[in-house]
Amino acid sequence: MDARPxxxxxxxxxxxxxxxxxxxxxxxxAVLGLACIVAAPFAIYPVFLMKILCFALFAAAFNLLIGYVxxxxxxxxxxxxxxxxxxxxxxxxxxxxxxxxILFGAAVGALLGLVMGFFAIRRQGxxxxxxxxxxxxxxxxVCLQAPFTGGEDGIQNVPRGFLLGGLIDLSVNxxxxxxxxxxxxxxxxxxxxxxxxxxxxxxxxxxxxxPRAISLGYRVDRYKLGAFVMSAGLAGLAGGTKALVFQLAxxxxxxxxxxxxxxxMTLLGGIGTLPGPVVGAALVAALEHYFATxxxxxxxxxxxxxxxxxxxxxxxxxxxxxxxxxxx
Amino acid sequence: MTTAPILTATGLKKEFxxxxxxxxxxxxxxxxSIHALIGPNGAGKxxxxxxxxxFLKPTAGRVVYRGRDITxxxxxxxxxxxxxxxxxxxxxxxxxxxxxxxRVALQRKASLTTQFWRSSRVLSGLDDRARSxxxxxxxxxxxxxxxxxxxxxxxxxxxxxxxLALEPxxxxxxxxxxxxxxxxxxxxxxxxxxxxxxxxxxxxxxxLSVVADLCDRVTVLARGEVLAEGSYDAVSRxxxxxxxxxxxxxx
Numbered sequence: 001m002d003a004r005p006x007x008x009x010x011x012x013x014x015x016x017x018x019x020x021x022x023x024x025x026x027x028x029x030a031v032l033g034l035a036c037i038v039a040a041p042f043a044i045y046p047v048f049l050m051k052i053l054c055f056a057l058f059a060a061a062f063n064l065l066i067g068y069v070x071x072x073x074x075x076x077x078x079x080x081x082x083x084x085x086x087x088x089x090x091x092x093x094x095x096x097x098x099x100x101x102i103l104f105g106a107a108v109g110a111l112l113g114l115v116m117g118f119f120a121i122r123r124q125g126x127x128x129x130x131x132x133x134x135x136x137x138x139x140x141x142v143c144l145q146a147p148f149t150g151g152e153d154g155i156q157n158v159p160r161g162f163l164l165g166g167l168i169d170l171s172v173n174x175x176x177x178x179x180x181x182x183x184x185x186x187x188x189x190x191x192x193x194x195x196x197x198x199x200x201x202x203x204x205x206x207x208x209x210x211p212r213a214i215s216l217g218y219r220v221d222r223y224k225l226g227a228f229v230m231s232a233g234l235a236g237l238a239g240g241t242k243a244l245v246f247q248l249a250x251x252x253x254x255x256x257x258x259x260x261x262x263x264x265m266t267l268l269g270g271i272g273t274l275p276g277p278v279v280g281a282a283l284v285a286a287l288e289h290y291f292a293t294x295x296x297x298x299x300x301x302x303x304x305x306x307x308x309x310x311x312x313x314x315x316x317x318x319x320x321x322x323x324x325x326x327x328x
Numbered sequence: 329m330t331t332a333p334i335l336t337a338t339g340l341k342k343e344f345x346x347x348x349x350x351x352x353x354x355x356x357x358x359x360x361s362i363h364a365l366i367g368p369n370g371a372g373k374x375x376x377x378x379x380x381x382x383f384l385k386p387t388a389g390r391v392v393y394r395g396r397d398i399t400x401x402x403x404x405x406x407x408x409x410x411x412x413x414x415x416x417x418x419x420x421x422x423x424x425x426x427x428x429x430x431r432v433a434l435q436r437k438a439s440l441t442t443q444f445w446r447s448s449r450v451l452s453g454l455d456d457r458a459r460s461x462x463x464x465x466x467x468x469x470x471x472x473x474x475x476x477x478x479x480x481x482x483x484x485x486x487x488x489x490x491x492l493a494l495e496p497x498x499x500x501x502x503x504x505x506x507x508x509x510x511x512x513x514x515x516x517x518x519x520x521x522x523x524x525x526x527x528x529x530x531x532x533x534x535x536l537s538v539v540a541d542l543c544d545r546v547t548v549l550a551r552g553e554v555l556a557e558g559s560y561d562a563v564s565r566x567x568x569x570x571x572x573x574x575x576x577x578x579x
Contacts, residue, residue, distance in 0.1 A: 193445060193447075196447060196448045197443060197444045197445065197447065198435060198441060198443045198444075198446060198448060198450060198451055199441065199442055200444065200448060201431070201432065201451060202432070202435065202441050204421075204423075204424070205421050205424070205432040208421040208422060208423055208424065209419060209420070209421050209422070211383070211415065211419070212415065212420070212421065213432070214383075214404050214407070215381070215383075215403065215407055215415070216407060216412070216433050216491075216494060217404050217407035217412075217494065218404055219402065219404045219405070220404070223441075223442075226442070
């Protein structure tokens with residue numbers, strides 16, 4: 001982009017100066033943002049921040065599917081919860097180190113995604129949403145009935161353990177915060193990489209005009225399934241990380257409400273934008289956090305916020321901001 | 329003109345809940361020809377197109393491409409064999425630039441389709457080829473425009489450039505002139521004539537002067553059946569064809 005020969009145009013000097021200014025501004029903002037993120041656990045309760053990070057990763061994984069493939073999954077709780085149970089089990093029962101335990105959660109999420117995607121991917125629109133919901137409910141009932149999930153109690157007191165063979169004690173919240181931050185950053189980078197890759201270009205073509213993509217020889221179901229598995233794997237990674245943070249995997253993680261929550265977060269933040277899910281996750285988690293102690297039911301608040309969002313800025317918060325910036 | 333047919337269809341049938349949209353069509357497309365499929369509205373032309381490219385599965389009958397039965401293949405695999413179609417409503421990727429539209433087709437040929445770990449910057453290696461394809465259809469100055477912003481005629485030209493990127497042996501064009509302004513028709517006609525060199529073209533077309541001008545062979549469909557086949561002159565003299573067209577168009 002920067003290598004464009006803008007100096008061929010006589011009046012290019014002014015825009016060039018402005019783009020220099022913009023770059024300095026964005027770099028400054030990025031540095032400031034990074035500083036805030038690094039310093040945040042000293043000002044805000046780290047477990048709450050880690051919750052935001054886990055949900056940001058979960059929503060980013062969901063956004064990969066709805067924002068860049070155009071598929072609305074109503075069953076992402078299965079991957080999040082499946083990842084949480086898998087990690088919790090590996091950490092507590094098998095005594096795996098945390099890095100392997102979390103990776104196992106991601107792998108189980110991806111595997112569930114492969115199975116569910118295999119059945120759902122050929123369906124379109126509302127039918128896709130219904131099939132993913134139905135399959136996710138099956139996962140829920142397995143988790144309710146199977147012996148290894150602990151039924152109504154879930155898997156509790158999951159040990160956080162030590163990272164890198166005993167080097168970093170994860171029972172210290174501050175240590176864990178930076179690990180979770182790194183995992184989330186990796187996940188967000190992965191989404192960004194996939195979207196801006198040759199594979200992502202094919203996904204965009206399929207979303208723009210699927211029959212045309214087929215007529216150009218693309219076996220579109222395979223590309224959609226690939227994206228579905230990636231999304232599920234990242235959702236599993238988020239679930240596994242969440243199990244480590246809260247030392248807990250319960251039925252809440254696989255329940256359909258969780259699938260609804262991630263849709264809400266992504267829509268609020270702005271689908272099809274990279275920072276949108278992060279903003280949405282932070283907003284929903286913050287609302288839940290601050291209204292949890294009040295007597296007013298938090299679901300009504302989130303519902304009202306959601307309605308306001310749908311009526312006032314359909315592109316979501318980040319989507320609306322980007323739209324305004326672009327129009328100027 | 330005694331070359332073997334590149335595509336043959338025998339006994340093609342398609343029923344939609346008892347309605348026989350296509351009822352026993354036999355077609356034989358000679359290699360290197362420009363073949364037109366014409367007929368009144370509702371004759372089943374587009375359905376035949378969909379059956380030939382396997383976008384619809386026939387109720388009965390088979391389609392053979394270069395000696396190979398393709399009736400059971402998924403549509404994407406048919407395209408991979410070199411039989412590429414266009415659509416009646418223009419088939420571009422609207423939010424992509426013209427250059428990126430062509431690149432989508434080139435990407436598959438270059439096997440740059442599944443690498444999710446690489447930067448999309450590797451696709452810029454296809455830009456030169458994409459630009460030359462755009463130049464072939466007279467769109468070189470529109471490479472950076474979004475496809476949605478192009479005029480109707482230019483969208484069709486872009487579609488042809490994208491199709492040509494796959495280097496197909498057989499092009500199926502579904503009403504390439506539909507809804508086009510007069511001056512665009514001349515341009516696209518010329519374009520089809522140019523791209524047909526060394527290729528086979530099968531096109532559905534309503535504009536009979538275009539058909540008379542471009543096509544070596546014409547098949548007339550009516551009510552899902554082949555009414556006549558032959559050169560344009562022979563077909564247009566056929567009384568049954570005149571009857572089928574009476575009132576709708578002056579054949």
